Amino acid sequence: MRKRTVFLLAASFLPRPLPGAEAPAEPPAAGRAAEAFRAARSALPFEIHGFGEGAIGWLPAKNRYLRNHSFNLMEGRTQLKTLYYPEFWAPLADSGAALSAKLDLVGDGISEDFRAEFRELNARLTPLRWLDVKVGRQILTWGTGDLVFLNDLFPKDWVSFFSGRDDEYLKRPSDALKVGAFHEWANGEFVLIPFFTPDNPIRGERLSFYDPLQGGITGRENDLHFNRPATALKHMEYAGRLYRSVGSYEVAAYAFKGFYKQALGVDDPSAGDLYHPRLAALGSSVRGPVPRAGGIGNMEFAWYNSEENRRGDNPAVEPPGLRYLAGYERDLWRDFTLGLQYYAEEMLGYGEYRRSAPPEAPFSRDRFRQLLTARLTQRLFQQNAAASIFAFFSPTDADFHLRPRLSWNATDRWSVTVGADVCAGRHGYTMFGQFKNDNQLFARLRYGF
Numbered sequence: 433m434r435k436r437t438v439f440l441l442a443a444s445f446l447p448r449p450l451p452g453a454e455a456p457a458e459p460p461a462a463g464r465a466a467e468a469f470r471a472a473r474s475a476l477p478f479e480i481h482g483f484g485e486g487a488i489g490w491l492p493a494k495n496r497y498l499r500n501h502s503f504n505l506m507e508g509r510t511q512l513k514t515l516y517y518p519e520f521w522a523p524l525a526d527s528g529a530a531l532s533a534k535l536d537l538v539g540d541g542i543s544e545d546f547r548a549e550f551r552e553l554n555a556r557l558t559p560l561r562w563l564d565v566k567v568g569r570q571i572l573t574w575g576t577g578d579l580v581f582l583n584d585l586f587p588k589d590w591v592s593f594f595s596g597r598d599d600e601y602l603k604r605p606s607d608a609l610k611v612g613a614f615h616e617w618a619n620g621e622f623v624l625i626p627f628f629t630p631d632n633p634i635r636g637e638r639l640s641f642y643d644p645l646q647g648g649i650t651g652r653e654n655d656l657h658f659n660r661p662a663t664a665l666k667h668m669e670y671a672g673r674l675y676r677s678v679g680s681y682e683v684a685a686y687a688f689k690g691f692y693k694q695a696l697g698v699d700d701p702s703a704g705d706l707y708h709p710r711l712a713a714l715g716s717s718v719r720g721p722v723p724r725a726g727g728i729g730n731m732e733f734a735w736y737n738s739e740e741n742r743r744g745d746n747p748a749v750e751p752p753g754l755r756y757l758a759g760y761e762r763d764l765w766r767d768f769t770l771g772l773q774y775y776a777e778e779m780l781g782y783g784e785y786r787r788s789a790p791p792e793a794p795f796s797r798d799r800f801r802q803l804l805t806a807r808l809t810q811r812l813f814q815q816n817a818a819a820s821i822f823a824f825f826s827p828t829d830a831d832f833h834l835r836p837r838l839s840w841n842a843t844d845r846w847s848v849t850v851g852a853d854v855c856a857g858r859h860g861y862t863m864f865g866q867f868k869n870d871n872q873l874f875a876r877l878r879y880g881f
Contacts, residue, residue, distance in 0.1 A: 478516035482881060485509045489596040489874040497640035497651025497869060504638040505595045505874055506541030513552070528558035542638055551605050564612040569605045572623060574673055574686070576717045576730035578807060579822065580775050582755045583686035583715040583734050585671065587693050589632040594639055594853055594867060596874030604632060618676040625669040628661050630708060631693040642866035645701050647794040649860055649869065655704040658695045667691075681720030686734070688713040696750035697740065709749050710739040727762025744781020745788045754778040761807075767815065771807035776800060795861050802828045816841045824864060831857025831864040849876045 489505030491498075498504065513534040534552035554568030575584040579602075592601035609624040634641045636651040643650040661667040669690030675682060688711070695706035715734035722729040734755040738744075744751035754777070761771040779785060782799040789796060804827070809820040817840040824833040837851040852873050857865020 478514050480512055480514050482511040482513050483878050484881075485511075485876055485878040487596065487874065487876040489872045491870070491872050493869070493871065495640055495651070495869045497636065497649060497653075498638070499652050500542060504542065504870065504872060505597070508539045510537045511535070511551075512537075528556065528564075530556045532556065562614045564614075566610045566612075567608075569607050570610065571603050572606050572608060572610070572671075573603060574621075574684075576719050576732050576759065577757050577775070578759065578761075578771055578773060578805065579824075580757060580773055580803070580805060582732050582757055583673075583688070583713070583717065585688045585690070585693065585711070585713060587629045587631050591632050591634055591638055594634075594855075594870060596851065596853060596872060596876070598849075598876070604629060618674055620675075621673045623669075623671040625671070625690065627663055628667060628669065628691060628708070629693075630658070630660060630691075630695070633658055633695060639867060639870045642861045644794060644861065645698070645704055649866065657703070657705050659699060659705060659707040661691055661708060679720075681718055683718045684716065686713070686715040686717070692738075692750060698748040701748075709741070712737040712739055715755075722760065722762075725760075725762075727760055729761075730757070730759045732757040742781075743784050744779070745784035747785070747788050747790060747793070751782075751785050752780040754780065767811040769807070769809045771805075771809075773803075773805040775803040775805070795859070798828055800828060802826060813840075826863065829857060829862035829865065830859070831855070831862045833864040833867070845880050847878045847880070849878075850874070 486508050487505055489503060491502050491504060494501040495504075500506075511534065514532070516531045516533075517529065518531060532552050532554050533550070536549045536551060537546075538549065539546050550569055551571065552569055554566050554570045556564070556566045558564050572586040573584055575582055577584070579599075581588070586606055587604035589601055589604045593599075606625055606629050607627050609626075611622045613620045613622075635656070636654050640649055640651040642648070643654055643656065645656070646654070669688075671686070671688045671690070673684055673686050675684035677683075690711060691708040692711045693708070695708055697707045697709040699705035699707050713734055713736050715732065717730065717732040719728065719730040721727070732755075736753050736755065738750050738752045740746065741749035741751050756776045756778070757773060759771065759773040761769065763769050777800065779797065779799050786796065804825045805823065807820065807822045809818060811818045818838070820837045822835040822837075826832070832855070834854040835851065837849060839847065839849040841847045850873075852871070854871050855864040855867035856871075857868065859865050860868070
């Protein structure tokens, strides 16, 4: 059996001075705090930038599976980021040595906690003209898909994706060593990940989902347990990419050895114990202009070798498979962009899968799963506003997901984004059909500094 869950304010009230008070005029508390922050920031040997943001996500149709039936997003967030060239690295200044940090401070009204999250904390060095090294916490990404991932086998946060947060938060950071080498014939990247980081699983706190072990939709009252690989030398993950330009096209080859980022293995169905099976993957991609039609096209391919179920005859572990992607993007008129994608998954060893599936399984997967996507974006008012919609539709699963967004940069510092996430499907166990109770409207107000 397989778990198909894949997809995841600060206000100050200030007392006014009494009429007729003769005390010297001084800035209000909020102004003094801002001045103190600017003074402290200017005194540092590096610059700090970032933003403050308030966000709320409302469920028009109350979701009885969640503790908070009406909201799945209610948070205030401050992000601080800096890039620092330390003086004690002066002998390496010509080598591009730098420290990078990005810290999020979050007050969360849904989980009712406050947390600090380092999204980046790493050191970068270019010891040789043709060699780059980055070590520490970083966001890893590659591949050609738009919100569709084949060879990008780095961790994602599907809770953020379906909860109305900025698309930046779809990617989870990894603690890793990344080495890049550059040559006139080809460029390469090698990534070593010593500590396994999974996708952020949907656990039922903000989103309800389909639980195949129970055979139905569940929320926070589920009994699933996600077991990670232990930290050990044999559990390190490795990823590599070779790429180069061929005329106007960029071609790439990929390799990965590690674990599925989703818990696609079942240890003990009766106890709800899920785990991350071993995975080896190979792939390739090409991206460049489309002759005659104009625009930019891309194609990508990946082979997933499920090392604990190579033949597909173990119903408790994800079977091996192939992934295919073809995409196209172009500007149709001034400030309007259209992007289209066709994606398919093919299960290998399908006959073995059907023969080994237990009769009590709540559903049987198809050999092929197809997905179509479309992104339409219109920029307005000298590109200070944008209206967009991203649509997923699966003809094989008979489900869809719509992501309309409207954003406006009111000033150089203030911006607002409103939008919705709408999912529906014929069956409650498909990728998007399981989220039919999580349809939401959201708004985010951001101040950049």
